[in-house]
Amino acid sequence: MKNKIIRIVSWLINFILVKLKFEHKISIFSKGSLTGTSLFFKVHAMAIKTIYGSATKFCAGFISQDLTNDLIALKSEVGTQSIEDALKDYSGVLLVDNHDKKVLFDLDMNLEIYNLHNLDIKHPAILLLHSELRKMFATHIKCPFIFVNTRMWVSKPSSQLTGPNQMHTDGFESGHQKIMIYLSPMDAEHGYLRFEDQAILNSQPGQAILFDNSEYMHAGVPGTKNDRISIEVTIMHAFISGPQVSKGHFFGRHLIDPVLAYNNRAFSWPEISNINEGLKINLGSGPCDWDEWICFDATEHENVTSISFSPTFTLPIQDHEVALAYSSHNLEHLPDNTIERLLSEIKRTLMPKGLFLLKIPDYDWFLDQYKYGIEESMSNKGVEEIIYTWESRAIEDSLENRLAMMFSSYWNQEYGDHFSGKLNLSSNSYHGPPMAKKEFLKEVFTSNSPKNISNILNSIVLEDQSFQAFNHQNAWSKSEMHDVLNSNGFSLITDDKELILRKYRSSIPNLQDMDDWSSFYLCEASI
Numbered sequence: 001m002k003n004k005i006i007r008i009v010s011w012l013i014n015f016i017l018v019k020l021k022f023e024h025k026i027s028i029f030s031k032g033s034l035t036g037t038s039l040f041f042k043v044h045a046m047a048i049k050t051i052y053g054s055a056t057k058f059c060a061g062f063i064s065q066d067l068t069n070d071l072i073a074l075k076s077e078v079g080t081q082s083i084e085d086a087l088k089d090y091s092g093v094l095l096v097d098n099h100d101k102k103v104l105f106d107l108d109m110n111l112e113i114y115n116l117h118n119l120d121i122k123h124p125a126i127l128l129l130h131s132e133l134r135k136m137f138a139t140h141i142k143c144p145f146i147f148v149n150t151r152m153w154v155s156k157p158s159s160q161l162t163g164p165n166q167m168h169t170d171g172f173e174s175g176h177q178k179i180m181i182y183l184s185p186m187d188a189e190h191g192y193l194r195f196e197d198q199a200i201l202n203s204q205p206g207q208a209i210l211f212d213n214s215e216y217m218h219a220g221v222p223g224t225k226n227d228r229i230s231i232e233v234t235i236m237h238a239f240i241s242g243p244q245v246s247k248g249h250f251f252g253r254h255l256i257d258p259v260l261a262y263n264n265r266a267f268s269w270p271e272i273s274n275i276n277e278g279l280k281i282n283l284g285s286g287p288c289d290w291d292e293w294i295c296f297d298a299t300e301h302e303n304v305t306s307i308s309f310s311p312t313f314t315l316p317i318q319d320h321e322v323a324l325a326y327s328s329h330n331l332e333h334l335p336d337n338t339i340e341r342l343l344s345e346i347k348r349t350l351m352p353k354g355l356f357l358l359k360i361p362d363y364d365w366f367l368d369q370y371k372y373g374i375e376e377s378m379s380n381k382g383v384e385e386i387i388y389t390w391e392s393r394a395i396e397d398s399l400e401n402r403l404a405m406m407f408s409s410y411w412n413q414e415y416g417d418h419f420s421g422k423l424n425l426s427s428n429s430y431h432g433p434p435m436a437k438k439e440f441l442k443e444v445f446t447s448n449s450p451k452n453i454s455n456i457l458n459s460i461v462l463e464d465q466s467f468q469a470f471n472h473q474n475a476w477s478k479s480e481m482h483d484v485l486n487s488n489g490f491s492l493i494t495d496d497k498e499l500i501l502r503k504y505r506s507s508i509p510n511l512q513d514m515d516d517w518s519s520f521y522l523c524e525a526s527i
Contacts (some may be wrong), residue, residue: 021435036256038173041226044258045175051505052143053512055177055237056384059140059210060200061133063181064144071231072183074125075152078115086250088291093245093253093260094149110159110222116152116231119246126150131245132231133179136372137210141177141237143199144498146261147244148176149252155220166232167196167219172254174471175237178213181206183229191228194219208372211393214450236261242503272493272503272522274413278323278351283342284309284330290509299324299419311337322349326508328359329518332472337473339427343488347525355524356490357504359511362519363450363475366406370399378402386431387417389497393430400441404433407475408451414468434460450475481521490523514522 013452037447083104090096119126125348130147159165160487184190186203193200193209196217200209204377211218213234222228234254245261252264255261282288285295289303296307296315307313309330331339369377383402389411397399411431418431434457436444444456454475461467476484478495484507485492494500500520506513 002336003066011345026392038326041173041175042259045237048175048239050142055130055212055514056140056210056376057215059137059374059376061136061208061369061372062206063129063208063372065206067128067132070125070182071129072205072229074116075095075114075154075229078119078152080249082111083113090249092247092249092252093255093257094249094250095254095256097251097253102376110165111380112154112156112158113156113157113250114152116150118237121150121247121400121442124306126244129181130233130247131370133181133208134241135368135525136208136374137179140210140374140515143234143237144239144241145235145422146238146242148158148236148254150231150233151248151252152229152231152243153250155222155230156224157223157227159222166215167194167221169215169217170213170253171509172214173258173406175212176254177235177237179208179210179233179235181231181233183231184223184227187223189223189225191223192221196222197408198287215316226355229401238262246474247259263277273353273524274350274354274497275355275504276323276353278326278354279317279321279349280409281315281317281322281326281349283325283346284328284333293361293509294524309334309342311341311497313338313341313345315349317349319348320351320354323351323354325350325354325356326359326509328510329514330359331358331360332474333470335473339484340488343485343490353469353524355493355522357500357508358485358521358523359514359518360476360481360521361406362517363406364477364519365401367450367519369444370403375399377517381406386418389430390432392428392503393432393435395435396438398438400445401433403445404436404441404457404471407454408434408461408473409471410434410461410464410473411468411471412464413468414466415468428466430466433457435464436460449480450477450478455484472526478519481519485521485523489526491526493524495519497523499523 045259060065072526085090129150155165180193182193183205186192186200186207199221201209220228225352234252236254236258240262242261245255259391275484280293282290282293284294285297285304287301287304287483288295288297295304297304300306305316307315324497328341330343334342349355357445365443366377378399382401383405387397390397390401410427411418414426414428415423415431416429423429436457447460448456454473458470458473461470497515497518499519501512
């Protein structure tokens with residue numbers, strides 16, 4: 001039923017995008033009709049949510065120190081702007097707030113407006129800021145998105161609790177979120193951000209916070225002694241990702257109409273192949289009930305063909321019979337020589353123009369998330385269910401140890417077997433990361449490629465005399481995986497996740513599972 005709904009919504013999306021492609025100036029509802037435009041925002045947001053799921057409502061991280069310093073230095077370059085100048089006629093595509101004189105007077109007394117919104121949207125500092133924010137939050141937002149408005153201001157010390165300094169929601173139309181970036185420390189002296197039940201305090205400059213600005217009550221709290229330097233970036237969920245579409249405004253809210261996000265943009269993705277008639281196989285499927293698929297796994301299950309992946313295994317399939325080979329979150333569990341054999345068997349069984357779609361954890365993303373300090377990235381990655389065993393080895397539940405699990409993890413002889421579910425719940429059972437100090441892990445994560453990280457951590461695991469079996473034991477950056485595929489006889493068609501999901505989500509069951517932290521590689525056998 002879910003796949004049928006997705007197919008219907010996908011058809012609707014394609015129809016809208018094709019229409020927009022040929023009618024760039026279209027507005028489905030009159031801009032003079034608030035009711036019509038609000039309805040379109042709601043329908044637009046609902047369709048995106050149906051396809052991609054709900055965005056994370058709150059997530060926090062840090063932009064890089066170099067970017068923080070550059071943005072602070074940019075203050076003097078852009079200069080300030082008076083409230084009067086900010087209210088001058090605006091001919092852009094943003095809905096602009098109209099405040100009464102009392103509010104404007106209070107803002108003038110308590111804030112300094114900086115001209116960041118008047119910069120060319122292709123200014124290097126704006127592009128770099130948006131690039132880092134996309135890397136930080138794209139998977140938490142879950143759907144494609146565009147940048148709508150970027151503005152900067154300073155809250156004066158001990159300023160009044162008015163405007164953005166009083167508890168409020170923004171009342172934006174459906175499908176929007178905000179990212180607040182603070183270039184000053186978050187503390188009582190410099191000021192901070194407060195939600196109804198939470199204060200963001202005691203953090204270094206560069207704190208970036210993504211949240212649902214029209215749902216959560218929030219307020220900027222001015223510092224007691226120093227300026228609070230704030231940058232606000234508004235984003236809009238969309239069907240395709242894109243840059244900020246127009247010049248901003250200090251009082252800008254969001255686009256007048258969601259269609260404007262798509263005007264004057266190309267909507268045709270590169271064509272990729274349809275799935276031909278032939279066998280469809282799932283390699284490393286786990287327990288699986290997929291109609292019209294042959295599923296292979298070591299797990300014993302009624303509808304799964306039992307197979308043990310090894311350096312000498314053979315698929316029970318004739319040459320050139322497979323139209324689509326799919327493997328999801330399997331290769332990271334295997335050693336290199338078994339992976340080489342698996343890829344050789346896939347190549348042998350693929351028919352001419354047959355497709356191989358590989359899905360593995362996105363290790364570049366994990367390292368970026370670590371760099372930006374986003375702890376949310378390591379929630380719900382399978383660690384919670386085995387973390388009780390860490391106490392036996394005095395392993396701390398830290399971001400470093402959770403991240404290490406993605407690159408190298410194992411269980412000992414007392415634990416049992418994780419994949420079969422036959423576990424021994426003894427006090428000596430252990431399933432977790434290699435035992436290494438936090439500072440050592442920090443150095444490993446910040447100075448090595450994913451492949452090297454897994455190799456380094458695996459060597460530590462093998463020093464444990466009670467070692468029984470690896471869980472994860474392999475990792476690759478995108479460029480490293482490109483090399484693996486090429487050296488094993490595959491040509492990469494695309495690793496564009498958005499394109500692959502759009503094309504195959506309705507025909508490959510569960511393709512979207514874990515897609516927010518996965519990388520995808522669509523290949524064909526080299527001639």
